[in-house]
Amino acid sequence: MDSGLEEATQKLAWLSFACARDDLESGVALLAELKVLLTRLHSLPPLEKTPNAVEELKIARTIYENAVILSLKIKDDEAFGRNLCQLKEFYINTWLVFARSPYEYQFLGLNLLRLLPENRISEFHTELEHLPLEALNHPCIKYAVELEQSFMEGTYKQLANFCQAVPNETYVYLMDRIAESVRDEIVDCSVEAYDYLPVSVAKKMLMFTSYREFFEYISEEQPEWEIKNCSIHFHMAKPKSHMDLSSFKLIKQALSYAQELEQIV
Amino acid sequence: MPEDVEMNDSQVPPAAAAASDAPAPAQSTLHHLKEIASVIEAGSLSKEVRRISRAVRLTIALRRRLAARDVAAFLALALSPSSEAFARLSALVPKEDGSEMDVDMAAPTAQVSIKHGLPEIEIYCYLLVLIFLIDNKKYDEAKTCASASIARLKSLNRRTVDVLASRLYSYYSYVHELTNTLADIRGTLLALHRMATLHHDELGQETLLNLLLRNYLHYNLYDQAEKLRSKAPRFEAHSNQQFCRYLFYLGKIRTIQLEYTDAKESLLQAARKAPTTARGFRIQCNKWAIIVRLLLGEIPERTVFMQKGMKAALTPYFELTNAVRVGDLELFRSVADKYSSTFSADRTRNLIVRLRHNVIRTGLRNISISYSRISLADIAKKLRLDSENPVADAESIVAKAIRDGAIDATIDHANGWMVSKETGDVYSTNEPQIAFNSRIAFCLNMHNEAVKALRFPPNSHKEKESAEKRRERLQQEEELAKHMAEEDDDDF
Numbered sequence: 001m002d003s004g005l006e007e008a009t010q011k012l013a014w015l016s017f018a019c020a021r022d023d024l025e026s027g028v029a030l031l032a033e034l035k036v037l038l039t040r041l042h043s044l045p046p047l048e049k050t051p052n053a054v055e056e057l058k059i060a061r062t063i064y065e066n067a068v069i070l071s072l073k074i075k076d077d078e079a080f081g082r083n084l085c086q087l088k089e090f091y092i093n094t095w096l097v098f099a100r101s102p103y104e105y106q107f108l109g110l111n112l113l114r115l116l117p118e119n120r121i122s123e124f125h126t127e128l129e130h131l132p133l134e135a136l137n138h139p140c141i142k143y144a145v146e147l148e149q150s151f152m153e154g155t156y157k158q159l160a161n162f163c164q165a166v167p168n169e170t171y172v173y174l175m176d177r178i179a180e181s182v183r184d185e186i187v188d189c190s191v192e193a194y195d196y197l198p199v200s201v202a203k204k205m206l207m208f209t210s211y212r213e214f215f216e217y218i219s220e221e222q223p224e225w226e227i228k229n230c231s232i233h234f235h236m237a238k239p240k241s242h243m244d245l246s247s248f249k250l251i252k253q254a255l256s257y258a259q260e261l262e263q264i265v
Numbered sequence: 266m267p268e269d270v271e272m273n274d275s276q277v278p279p280a281a282a283a284a285s286d287a288p289a290p291a292q293s294t295l296h297h298l299k300e301i302a303s304v305i306e307a308g309s310l311s312k313e314v315r316r317i318s319r320a321v322r323l324t325i326a327l328r329r330r331l332a333a334r335d336v337a338a339f340l341a342l343a344l345s346p347s348s349e350a351f352a353r354l355s356a357l358v359p360k361e362d363g364s365e366m367d368v369d370m371a372a373p374t375a376q377v378s379i380k381h382g383l384p385e386i387e388i389y390c391y392l393l394v395l396i397f398l399i400d401n402k403k404y405d406e407a408k409t410c411a412s413a414s415i416a417r418l419k420s421l422n423r424r425t426v427d428v429l430a431s432r433l434y435s436y437y438s439y440v441h442e443l444t445n446t447l448a449d450i451r452g453t454l455l456a457l458h459r460m461a462t463l464h465h466d467e468l469g470q471e472t473l474l475n476l477l478l479r480n481y482l483h484y485n486l487y488d489q490a491e492k493l494r495s496k497a498p499r500f501e502a503h504s505n506q507q508f509c510r511y512l513f514y515l516g517k518i519r520t521i522q523l524e525y526t527d528a529k530e531s532l533l534q535a536a537r538k539a540p541t542t543a544r545g546f547r548i549q550c551n552k553w554a555i556i557v558r559l560l561l562g563e564i565p566e567r568t569v570f571m572q573k574g575m576k577a578a579l580t581p582y583f584e585l586t587n588a589v590r591v592g593d594l595e596l597f598r599s600v601a602d603k604y605s606s607t608f609s610a611d612r613t614r615n616l617i618v619r620l621r622h623n624v625i626r627t628g629l630r631n632i633s634i635s636y637s638r639i640s641l642a643d644i645a646k647k648l649r650l651d652s653e654n655p656v657a658d659a660e661s662i663v664a665k666a667i668r669d670g671a672i673d674a675t676i677d678h679a680n681g682w683m684v685s686k687e688t689g690d691v692y693s694t695n696e697p698q699i700a701f702n703s704r705i706a707f708c709l710n711m712h713n714e715a716v717k718a719l720r721f722p723p724n725s726h727k728e729k730e731s732a733e734k735r736r737e738r739l740q741q742e743e744e745l746a747k748h749m750a751e752e753d754d755d756d757f
Contacts, residue, residue: 122522129485154665155658193664
């Protein structure tokens with residue numbers, strides 16, 4: 001439908017304009033209209049080949065790209081995830097039909113980063129496998145991969161640097177979430193590794209900018225920490241009892257041996 | 266996978282052919298083909314699937330000696346000239362001039378007569394032509410032949426055709442893989458799998474599931490492969506080769522999903538169960554198994570790399586293991602760069618990248634065991650961390666390692682050193698019992714599997730009694746009955 005296509009193109013132009021201006025409500029309204037329009041285009045889903053297929057697919061792709069950016073700005077996580085999944089399908093299946101979108105790697109990098117703070121590392125790696133080899137040299141993807149590596153290794157100081165050096169302004173929105181999860185990780189590690197830490201050092205390690213925030217954090221999240229003489233004691237000595245026999249497990253094992261021996265296979 | 270060798274045990278020599286022709290040493294291929302056709306006939310008439318599998322095995326043994334004229338002559342014999350199958354297939358086989366006369370003279374003994382019209386023979390012809398075309402690298406004709414055979418198979422629903430059908434499916438997928446058009450046949454394979462499930466064709470289901478998994482894994486679509494695998498119906502494996510393939514694909518999926526323990530089990534089992542002739546397959550299994558073990562933190566022994574015939578292929582992995590064992594990041598980086606093309610070809614590159622953090626962990630573990638107290642600056646120097654702030658990085662790395670349970674130590678921030686805890690007597694903990702338990706479970710599992718795998722010769726309980734034997738048996742039963750009746754009378 002040519003008229004549908006033209007209408008869609010027009011509305012798309014308005015949508016990108018609204019996004020650029022940070023005009024969120026009109027952006028959301030326009031997006032809803034555009035999605036309805038998409039259902040009327042004939043070549044989606046690709047059941048039949050229409051002559052306009054290429055333009056329609058391109059328009060649909062651009063619509064979803066803008067949808068992703070919009071959902072980031074209004075901080076709607078579910079919509080963000082949904083739109084990214086649909087956008088990914090376009091990238092995977094249309095690379096034969098026409099050239100890659102210039103923003104493709106940026107959005108794929110966003111997808112990878114989305115999985116990090118929620119600790120969905122296996123999905124992260126599965127997504128990584130989809131990417132062709134040259135994608136790994138692109139700054140956005142490389143950023144995500146190095147971020148995950150630092151996460152795994154535990155070089156949290158480098159992570160702080162990463163948070164400063166985002167490759168793209170759309171990534172800024174995700175950085176807060178990542179910073180939070182990094183902080184949680186550091187807290188976990190420090191609790192196990194140190195018996196006590198001076199307050200100033202702890203504040204620097206946990207990347208707080210002021211003492212007030214730091215103390216608020218402690219009182220809310222970690223009530224069992226004790227502050228004595230300007231140093232934090234993480235946990236009072238909890239002697240681990242070495243001699244607990246876990247008798248239940250041993251009984252279960254012995255019973256399973258007896259069962260196997262008597263069983264007729 | 267480039268090294269996917271056809272894993273057929275060609276150990277069963279064409280015994281039927283060899284036995285019947287002691288005087289004439291060079292039996293023509295055509296004669297063999299006729300023998301095979303008669304075996305298929307017998308199998309289909311008595312509904313014994315084993316004979317058909319045997320026929321397929323004999324064909325594979327003949328593969329190298331197939332020539333165009335043999336195939337053409339066999340087609341002329343086996344298919345009635347008016348059928349469309351004959352027309353289609355003969356068009357695909359290239360004509361060779363001359364040497365048409367030799368064919369008929371070469372088989373004086375054992376005239377084998379082939380009944381026309383059996384669907385098994387027809388499907389067998391399709392299979393033969395397909396194998397021939399693939400071996401001669403005529404991929405386009407092979408594709409047409411394969412598609413025609415699939416169309417023909419859709420109308421058949423006989424158990425005896427299943428063995429041939431599953432072979433056809435694998436060659437169909439193979440020919441598309443060789444010409445890089447695997448994505449096109451995905452829909453067909455899915456439809457075929459549905460059909461096989463409806464027909465309760467278990468061998469076909471197995472084969473098609475493996476082909477589909479291979480298809481998805483070829484394009485790195487690991488999540489789709491996993492979704493299919495988890496939902497497809499599972500049952501006892503019919504064919505050892507298909508089971509090995511399934512285990513290999515399962516192992517790969519699990520590795521990518523970071524479930525290394527399951528992956529290791531599947532991959533090692535696949536490598537063990539594979540027949541020794543399937544060297545390429547075993548090399549691939551071993552490569553992935555080595556990487557999974559490295560990712561789990563254990564170092565594979567040297568004997569794994571020294572297996573016969575695999576030494577050259579496994580050399581890059583050997584050097585990699587060395588770098589991980591020593592815990593040296595520089596060495597690891599240089600090895601990864603040196604063999605990066607091999608790793609890309611094996612598609613293990615992303616896994617190698619993940620290994621970097623294992624190298625650091627192993628190095629850290631060695632340091633923690635050897636020193637009771639060591640400064641963080643020294644740790645950074647030993648691990649050769651290259652960053653702007655090595656001491657701070659070392660500190661956070663050690664903290665994370667402690668949290669993950671890799672090492673047992675505490676950090677003293679004020680003095681800037683790491684203090685290792687005493688290892689203590691390991692026999693006083695539960696460790697020996699846990700190790701014992703895993704070994705016992707493994708042995709019991711193996712015992713159960715061995716018992717289940719025992720096979721009795723089939724049909725031994727179905728021996729048809731001849732008329733005399735039956736008379737004898739009936740007589741004996743009568744006597745016994747009379748005897749018992751007399752005894753009863755005596756009691757009264």
